[in-house]
Amino acid sequence: MKFTLLIFILLTNLIYAKTLDKVSIQFNWKYQFEFAGFIAAKEKGFYNDVNLEVEFKEYDLQTDIMYDVLNQKTTYGISNSNVVLDKSKIAPIVLLATYLQKSPLVLVTQPSIKHPNQLIGKTIMGGKDELKYSSIALLFSHFGINNINSGFNSNKYDLNDFIEGKVDAITAFRSNQLYELDKKGISYNIIDPIDYGFVVNALNLYTSKKEALENKNRTLKFIEATNKGWEYALNNSEEIVDILISKYKVEKSKEALLYEAKIIKELVMRDLYPIGKVSSDLGKRLLKQLIYSGAIDQNQKIEPIFFDNDFERNINDFFLTKSQRNYLENKKIINLCVDPDWYPIEYVKDKKLYGFTSDIVKLFQEQIQTKIDLVLTKDWNESLEAAKNRQCDIISGISADFEREKFLNFTQPLLSLPILMATQNDKPFIQDISLIKEKVGILKGHFALSYLKEKFPNIEWIEVSSMNIGLKLVERNEIYGFIDNSLVLSSTIQKEFANSLKIGYRFDIEDRISIGIRNDEPILYEIFNNLVNDLDEEKKQLFLNNWTKIVEQVGIFTSKEIVIFSIVITLFLFSLMFYQIKLKKLNKELEKLSSTDKLTGLNNRFEIDKKLILEKEKVNRNNKYSCSLILIDVDHFKKINDTLGHLAGDEILKEVSNLFINNFRKTDAIGRWGGEEFMIILPFTTKKQAEIVAENIRVAVENKIFSQKINDPVTISLGVGELLRNKTIEQTLYSIDKALYIAKEKGRNKIEVTS
Known part of the structure; x- marks a missing residue:
């Protein structure tokens, strides 16, 4: 009986073992x-x-x-x-x-090496990935340290080589190698990438x-x-x-x-x-840093x-009904028409689609597992004709109007952008466009043309086949201005016409950019409308960021707030009392450092995160309590660094920080959010009040005389928002970051308030 029971148990275990997924x-x-x-x-x-x-x-x-x-x-x-x-x-x-959530990876150097610049010509030891793709690698790239001017050893890792002076620097974890060095009484210095803006x-x-x-x-x-x-x-x-x-x-x-x-x-x-x-935010910032460093092809x-609970829905298993699946299986290929010259939303080069739309199309194609083919056309008007004649099944980057609804159905908008007018730089900003009696260009077939003709009959509207042609006509003073949405105009002006054109007027209408679907295939419309509805704002913003780098002019420091982490040296059982007292004093100093940005002396990113959580709790508990936030970005900081050098850039950040300290209340929390970005937390302050505060600090920075000799004044762009009970901190920060992006898009040195 016992033998039988033993056999049963063994068999059960064997069966169970086979069910385990290896x-x-x-x-x-x-x-x-x-x-x-x-x-x-x-x-x-x-x-x-x-x-x-x-x-x-x-x-x-x-x-x-x-x-x-x-x-x-x-x-x-x-x-x-x-x-x-x-x-x-x-x-x-x-x-x-x-x-x-905070990287313990640092570079340990011999005591005489205190700054990254001193590493040139030295021998550095570390793991392959640490020397190529980590925050330390970004630090090396930033200071021009490479395998041509310095010695890198990734085939061996031996702490004793550092102790014996055979190598000048070695990668280390605060949680590991530092303990061994301290235990052996070895003197060393720490260079932390976090101190130089590389937060990972x-x-x-x-x-x-x-x-x-x-x-x-x-x-x-x-x-x-x-x-x-x-x-x-x-x-x-x-x-x-x-x-x-x-x-x-x-x-x-x-x-x-x-x-x-x-x-x-x-x-x-x-x-x-x-x-x-x-943290998807840290991931995005790291990508920008890698691009700037040259580690990634621009x-x-x-x-x-x-990967999250939505991974299957967002990437692979987009939900399709049986009838929709059958439709796509029979359809096999979906033909797409676009505007071939509408940077950065969409444009065609070497018979391939690029721009914001291209990322959307690739995602949708993967989700429905059906090929989407580009139909080549010479201009936007030809694309519209192709859609009307059913040569294409869908047309991207299109706004609805009465005429188009005769042959197209429209998804929910992917983007809603204000309609602007570009003029020459020397033209005055327009207060009342109804007073203009000149030629103004607009894309042939533009959805707003009928509306504008009716509302502004005094203007002579000139239809052109592409945006570039229209802007060149403005540049040559053959027409007064050219009309299009804010993203397209500001991107193209900054890319190709920065010295000659500007934004001169904003109309009271928006370009609500959707995907148009041929209206004789309702199932296709159902599919694409669901695809657009399932597309989250964060992903859309990421796609936009991929194609608006020129507009952003991302600075060298694009990481989140710089932070110094506290090092706690373990007390040994038989340590002298004097050493214990000294260590306790040191720990107090380091605790302060762990919440402070080394360069500016402001709160670091992680300290601001803590304060945001506390303020959100206050907002949740008391419906009469208000707390607003201001996100600030120093304009064209990359240009400052490239022109004057990183040390001069650091001095400007210090002076801007001191200006903030002197212009905000003691109850306000001021922190370095990342690189050249700052976050201000304003307790007991409504969004409307915060907007006034933001304007005051914008003017203060604009009027400040900096110690560094700069041709152009230093300015800042600001996004303003308020913590709300029905929104998470992440949602609020996303809205404010988006507002800041709009402020920069509008020309910088501006304030944008969340809706």
Whole structure:
């Protein structure tokens, strides 16, 4: 009987084992507390609970994690950057989770090296990815440190080489190598990329796009089990440390691992972020930094992919009814017409579609798994004729009007943009356009033409075949102005006519840009209207950012607020009392530094995040309480850096910061948000009051005489908004950031208030 029972148990276990789905994860270092969440999920059975058998792979210097993940040699990988590169291109990976919201990666140098400039000509040791794609790599690029003028060693990593003076600098984690150096009494200096504007996170979990698409449920289970493991590890650090020593044979003392656990807990930042939270904002900023550094091809269209509960809906499994699927299967190809010369919304070059629309089309094509083919036309009017004659099934970048509704149905608008008029720079700004009795150009077939002709009969309207032709006519003074929407005009003027044209007038109508669908195929309309409705604002903004870099003129410093992290040196049992007192005093100073931006002395990004949460709680509790926010960007800061140098740029940031300090109340919180951006929190202040405050500070900066000799005055653009009970902090910040973008789009040195 006992033998039979034993056989039954063994058979049951075998059957159960076969049901486990085998996956693997390649760590980016040796076993240590940095991977505690994964280890806890395995040792406490969280992976088994979701039918996963997980293999851990330790790192060695010959490992190419990205290659192994993309080629299915391992299922998941770890990166200290939330953007993974493959030969100057974004690797087709999907970011699943981020476990360290602040990166512990720093550069440890010999005591005589205190500034990045001093690294030129020196020997630097670190991992391959750390020297190529991390925040340290961005720092090197920024200061012109490369393998031509300096020595890089990524084939070996030995802390003793630094201790013995064989290398001048070495990459290190605050939670790891610093403990060893302190324990041995080694003198060193720290160069932290955060101090120079490169704010990134670390311990990013990713997989291939193929794996995420084909095994969504498995991926979701892995993330959930790992997050559970991290929760357990952070609450039971000593138990996990014992497991690391006994089972994973980690050759570190228990004290060293507990020290590491303490630092890791702080880097996870559970008080501000849910475990595993992915910051898409940091990802976007890092992309901009990589583009500026030259690590990424500027012509590459970039969209990092983040895995979340909407991944299936947004990327692969867009919901289609049976009739819609049958329709698309029979349709096979959808023909698309566009405006071939309407930068940056859409334009055709070498028979290929580019611009904002191209990103939209690629996304939709992937979602419905149906090819969308471009129909080539010579101009917009020809595209309209092709749509009317059913030569194309859809036409993008189009606004509805009475005539077009005879042959097209229209989706909800993708964009709503004001209609503006471009004039020569020396023309005065127009107060009343009804007084103008001159020629004004407009695109032939433009939706607003009938309305404008009727409302302004005194103007002689000249129809042209393309925007560039119209703007050249303005430049040559053959017509007074040219009409189009704000995005198209401002982008093209800044790209090609910056020295000759400007925006001279804003009309009271908007260009509501939609996708037009042939009206004899209602199922096609249903599909595309649903696609547009499912497109979230964040993704649209990302697509816009891909094609408006010239307008933005992103500065060198585009990362979030610079932050110095507090280093806690473990007290040894037999330390002298004098050393203990000295250490406590040092810790107090470092605690202050951890909330302060090193360059400006203002609150850093993470301190501002905390204050935002506190203010949001006040708004939620008291419906009479108001708190407004101002997001500020120093205009054309890249030009300042390129012309005067980074040190001069830093001095201007300091002077702007001092101006803020002297012009705001003690109750206001002033912080450096990232690079040349600043955030002001105004308690007990309505949005209307904040707009007045914003105007005062705008004027103060415009009128300030800076110590640096600059040809053009330093100015700022401002976005103003208010914390509301029915909106999250993220939603409010998105609205304010969008308002700031509009202020810059309107010519900078302006204020835009959220609606």
